[in-house]
Amino acid sequence: MSGLERRRVDVGGRETVVYEGGEGQPLVFMHGGGIVEGVGCFVPLSDGFRFLAPQMPGFGGTALEPPLRGIDDLVEHNARLLDALGVERIVLVGHSLGGWAAASFAAAHPDRVSRLVIAAAYGLDVPDHPIANARAMAPGELYRELTNDPAIFEGLVPDGPDPEFDAARSLEARSLGGLVPGPFDPSLPAKLATLEMPLLLQWGDDDRIVPFAHLPAWRAALPAAGVEVYEGAGHLLYWERPDSVAAVAAFAAG
Secondary structure, eight states: OTTOEEEEEEETTEEEEEEEEOOSSEEEEEOOSOOTTOSGGGGGGGGTSEEEEEOOTTSTTOOOOSOOOSHHHHHHHHHHHHHHHTOOSEEEEEETHHHHHHHHHHHHOGGGEEEEEEESOOOSOOTTSOOOOGGGSOHHHHHHHHOSOGGGGTTTSOSSOOHHHHHHHHHHHHHHHHHOOSSSOTTHHHHHTTOOSOEEEEEETTOTTTTGGGHHHHHHHOTTOEEEEETTOOSOHHHHOHHHHHHHHHHHHO
């Protein structure tokens, strides 16, 4: 991927893939429940930071076995990964499922997170506006719901049958099956209440995966957080809106 190096790191015997680029303060991005769109939109962050994008178990070449049994397993895997990379304190950014993972990591290891960005995040219960049932969607429908800019997927999604591509998606689904507790995480509100580092919430106002109506719940849970809303952006706001990535850089730089 242009501007970023793909490397493999041994984390307690689990081969873990990390995209890395740049120098300076470490900035870690935790991805969501799909990685087809890649991390190319974050290359600008490598101009001012040591950008790191680990691929969670079962995603992007990171070994699934042993399968994750819940969010605590993922949190501790990520803590061991930072140790293996020689990284102590980070700016942490999480999108979608990764927003939940990032918030959970920050609650478990607040001493390691100097600033936290949460974007279009899964995890809170908003009964009148449930998250989309992505697993019930055909691939074409899902990609249409994820973004208002279909060009994001050009060259990344096969036009016809592709067993290797399908196998990768299947492995991701297996990983999520052991990780995600359901349509929301009942343990999350108590974790959010402990967060004291500077916070930024970002959302696209046309998000059809984790609806924009979830943002007020996150604002209520994190009343000290700054908020950025991106008009017309769908769930993949970082890939649709370069200004949302620039906002991360500005917030991370303090």
